[in-house]
Amino acid sequence: MARAPTRIAILAGGSGTRFWPAGRASKPKQLLPLDGDDQRPLLRATVDRLKPLSKYPPIVVAPKNLKRALRKLLPELPEEAFLWEPEARNTCAAVALAAHAAKADSGNGPLIVVPADQHVAPLKAYRAALRAMADRARNFSGIVTLGLKPTHPATGYGYLERGVRLSSSKAGPIHRVVRFVEKPSRARAGRMLSRGGYLWNGGTFAFRPSVFLDALDQHQSDLAWPLARACRRMGQRGFQQSLARAYSTVPSISVDYAVMEKARAVEVLSTKIEWDDLGSWDAVARHRTADENGNRLRGDVTAQDVRDCLVDVEDGHVALLGVKNLVVVRRGNTVLVAKRGKGESVRQLVERLKEEGREDLLR
Amino acid sequence: MARAPTRIAILAGGSGTRFWPAGRASKPKQLLPLDGDDQRPLLRATVDRLKPLSKYPPIVVAPKNLKRALRKLLPELPEEAFLWEPEARNTCAAVALAAHAAKADSGNGPLIVVPADQHVAPLKAYRAALRAMADRARNFSGIVTLGLKPTHPATGYGYLERGVRLSSSKAGPIHRVVRFVEKPSRARAGRMLSRGGYLWNGGTFAFRPSVFLDALDQHQSDLAWPLARACRRMGQRGFQQSLARAYSTVPSISVDYAVMEKARAVEVLSTKIEWDDLGSWDAVARHRTADENGNRLRGDVTAQDVRDCLVDVEDGHVALLGVKNLVVVRRGNTVLVAKRGKGESVRQLVERLKEEGREDLLR
Numbered sequence: 159m160a161r162a163p164t165r166i167a168i169l170a171g172g173s174g175t176r177f178w179p180a181g182r183a184s185k186p187k188q189l190l191p192l193d194g195d196d197q198r199p200l201l202r203a204t205v206d207r208l209k210p211l212s213k214y215p216p217i218v219v220a221p222k223n224l225k226r227a228l229r230k231l232l233p234e235l236p237e238e239a240f241l242w243e244p245e246a247r248n249t250c251a252a253v254a255l256a257a258h259a260a261k262a263d264s265g266n267g268p269l270i271v272v273p274a275d276q277h278v279a280p281l282k283a284y285r286a287a288l289r290a291m292a293d294r295a296r297n298f299s300g301i302v303t304l305g306l307k308p309t310h311p312a313t314g315y316g317y318l319e320r321g322v323r324l325s326s327s328k329a330g331p332i333h334r335v336v337r338f339v340e341k342p343s344r345a346r347a348g349r350m351l352s353r354g355g356y357l358w359n360g361g362t363f364a365f366r367p368s369v370f371l372d373a374l375d376q377h378q379s380d381l382a383w384p385l386a387r388a389c390r391r392m393g394q395r396g397f398q399q400s401l402a403r404a405y406s407t408v409p410s411i412s413v414d415y416a417v418m419e420k421a422r423a424v425e426v427l428s429t430k431i432e433w434d435d436l437g438s439w440d441a442v443a444r445h446r447t448a449d450e451n452g453n454r455l456r457g458d459v460t461a462q463d464v465r466d467c468l469v470d471v472e473d474g475h476v477a478l479l480g481v482k483n484l485v486v487v488r489r490g491n492t493v494l495v496a497k498r499g500k501g502e503s504v505r506q507l508v509e510r511l512k513e514e515g516r517e518d519l520l521r
Numbered sequence: 522m523a524r525a526p527t528r529i530a531i532l533a534g535g536s537g538t539r540f541w542p543a544g545r546a547s548k549p550k551q552l553l554p555l556d557g558d559d560q561r562p563l564l565r566a567t568v569d570r571l572k573p574l575s576k577y578p579p580i581v582v583a584p585k586n587l588k589r590a591l592r593k594l595l596p597e598l599p600e601e602a603f604l605w606e607p608e609a610r611n612t613c614a615a616v617a618l619a620a621h622a623a624k625a626d627s628g629n630g631p632l633i634v635v636p637a638d639q640h641v642a643p644l645k646a647y648r649a650a651l652r653a654m655a656d657r658a659r660n661f662s663g664i665v666t667l668g669l670k671p672t673h674p675a676t677g678y679g680y681l682e683r684g685v686r687l688s689s690s691k692a693g694p695i696h697r698v699v700r701f702v703e704k705p706s707r708a709r710a711g712r713m714l715s716r717g718g719y720l721w722n723g724g725t726f727a728f729r730p731s732v733f734l735d736a737l738d739q740h741q742s743d744l745a746w747p748l749a750r751a752c753r754r755m756g757q758r759g760f761q762q763s764l765a766r767a768y769s770t771v772p773s774i775s776v777d778y779a780v781m782e783k784a785r786a787v788e789v790l791s792t793k794i795e796w797d798d799l800g801s802w803d804a805v806a807r808h809r810t811a812d813e814n815g816n817r818l819r820g821d822v823t824a825q826d827v828r829d830c831l832v833d834v835e836d837g838h839v840a841l842l843g844v845k846n847l848v849v850v851r852r853g854n855t856v857l858v859a860k861r862g863k864g865e866s867v868r869q870l871v872e873r874l875k876e877e878g879r880e881d882l883l884r
Contacts, residue, residue, distance in 0.1 A: 179840070460870065460874060460877075460879075462869065462870050462873065463866070474854045474855060475854055475856070475879075475882055476855065476856050477542070477855060477856070477870060477874075477882075478857075478859070479857065479858070479859035479860065479863050479866055479867065479870050480859055480860035480862075480863035480866060481859065481860050484844065486858060488856065491837045491838055492837060492838040492839065492840060493837070493839050493851065493856050494841075495839065495842070495844055495847065495849060495858055496841070496842035496843055496844065497844050499843075500826070500842050500843035503825070503843060504842065506825065507823065507840060507842050510825065511823060511840075514823075516823075516838075519838055519840075
């Protein structure tokens with residue numbers, strides 16, 4: 159019997175709230191070109207980047223309302239490559255769905271689960287790390303996560319504390335995971351950095367589908383069972399209706415919280431590659447090439463006596479005069495003018511617009 | 522013989538470049554509501570403010586291309602109240618035109634010449650000053666100017682040095698003018714302020730038309746003669762054509778430079794009223810009422826964690842996040858984001874857009 163192949167699953171959910179006004183309900187983060195000077199939307203770049211890792215098409219788990227946009231963005235993928243989520247239910251349901259699909263489609267080979275919205279470099283080292291994770295997952299009844307060596311006391315990322323060293327690969331050492339740490343305070347992040355032994359949680363996992371689904375059964379049965387029942391009809395008529403019924407009942411919970419933090423056999427592959435989850439306009443600014451004044455300008459912009467600004471303009475013109483350290487984004491009917499470093503607060507701004515009934519600015 | 526009446530002339534030329542993108546060729550400064558919380562365009566407010574000073578309609582000297590906009594803005598004025606300039610020729614030609622019109626229309630009573638774009642307060646003291654200027658001009662073969670007591674070492678205004686005291690009125694003392702000082706450096710402005718005896722030049726004059734026209738003959742004959750010839754046809758068919766011919770030959774020069782600085786008999790009435798020539802967005806910000814965060818917001822604006830900003834929005838929405846000390850103006854297809862205090866530089870920005878052929882942003 160042939161060895162079951164390695165498969166890739168890409169989590170292409172998310173709302174893009176923090177990238178408003180470029181990110182909107184109809185155009186979430188994964189559809190935006192936010193990775194450095196790359197003009198490709200994040201999901202397009204993610205699919206391209208992972209292609210060498212599997213001969214099979216990736217499994218793309220995405221919101222149903224993006225069907226049209228994603229078929230257009232990824233025309234080479236067969237319809238069966240997509241798993242359309244009836245509604246947003248955080249990452250645990252999406253990963254479970256991908257695990258069921260991989261198992262049904264190509265057996266119990268390792269599944270690498272990757273978010274659609276990351277910056278990684280260099281590509282070669284990144285792919286080597288994922289391959290090493292898959293190799294380990296093939297021979298281990300547990301979950302392997304990707305751990306990134308922290309370069310600064312980031313407060314926007316989750317962390318992993320690593321324990322005993324288990325093995326080594328060319329891509330990096332593999333340790334047991336002692337503990338998951340949610341986004342820390344600045345002080346705690348500083349302590350973790352100076353103490354060592356902590357890694358950024360890259361939100362990237364490798365496991366055999368049966369291993370993940372067993373852990374899910376054990377730790378989050380209210381999600382595992384309804385989805386397992388619906389997935390029995392995968393590939394058949396009525397699957398979408400069954401899935402919609404299941405999704406309407408399952409909890410909205412992250413895979414970290416539901417499974418990773420509770421599962422006993424979790425390991426981490428440590429790597430030193432450059433990594434960023436592109437969580438806000440501030441992160442986007444870091445990866446775009448600056449001109450001689452420190453500005454990153456895209457679109458129809460006139461800048462005079464301007465320094466260290468990120469400007470991203472569609473649908474009109476923006477003129478800047480004598481300003482510095484701003485993020486200016488123009489889309490549709492609106493313009494955001496924010497101080498750099500306030501990227502995380504865009505979320506609250508959008509919440510406020512929602513409360514004020516400004517659907518005209520959010521669609 | 523009845524005494525010749527006092528007349529008012531309002532200079533309603535100017536391009537509004539420094540108020541881009543609200544100010545454009547089709548909507549210069551005098552058509553914009555820039556005076557504090559007053560929602561009236563500056564010219565409308567100026568006409569209203571001066572009404573009590575003369576039973577005659579004011580003479581409005583304005584660019585021909587604004588004919589439609591001004592007839593709509595000032596529907597109560599008869600067509601004869603307007604003098605349409607065929608092209609922009611600075612203030613000297615405009616004042617000469619007004620002097621000819623006043624003389625032809627109602628004789629040689631005092632003419633008060635006022636710019637269309639000022640902030641003054643309180644109104645009662647302002648009107649008293651203009652009345653006192655007219656009274657003096659009636660009995661004096663010279664020109665009376667308005668001098669404002671400086672409150673700070675402004676570099677954006679011209680100054681007058683006053684000499685011997687000649688008389689007094691309830692509205693303030695009248696002195697001989699020793700010298701006109703063009704917009705000074707910060708250091709020179711400081712010295713003038715501390716030495717005393719200097720006033721801001723309010724750009725407001727009173728004279729009998731014959732007195733001004735004589736001085737013009739003497740000091741700027743290349744402007745005086747062509748205009749005098751054209752104005753002989755005032756009120757007749759063919760006047761506009763004659764005027765266009767005259768305007769095509771006369772120099773573009775300010776009345777200060779051509780006449781005031783050279784005329785021998787120039788006096789100044791000193792007053793302490795609040796005065797501002799509203800020369801830039803920074804000046805506009807000073808007169809609008811701020812909210813509890815120091816912001817002046819007009820139009821569809823969402824501001825979160827924002828301080829000391831002037832925001833003026835038409836044609837869309839603007840969201841501000843975590844910024845301070847900005848001027849943000851949205852009009853038509855563009856948005857200006859400038860640091861407060863950089864208002865004077867808007868002019869250079871507009872020059873650059875012109876050079877780049879961006880007529881789409883300037884019309």
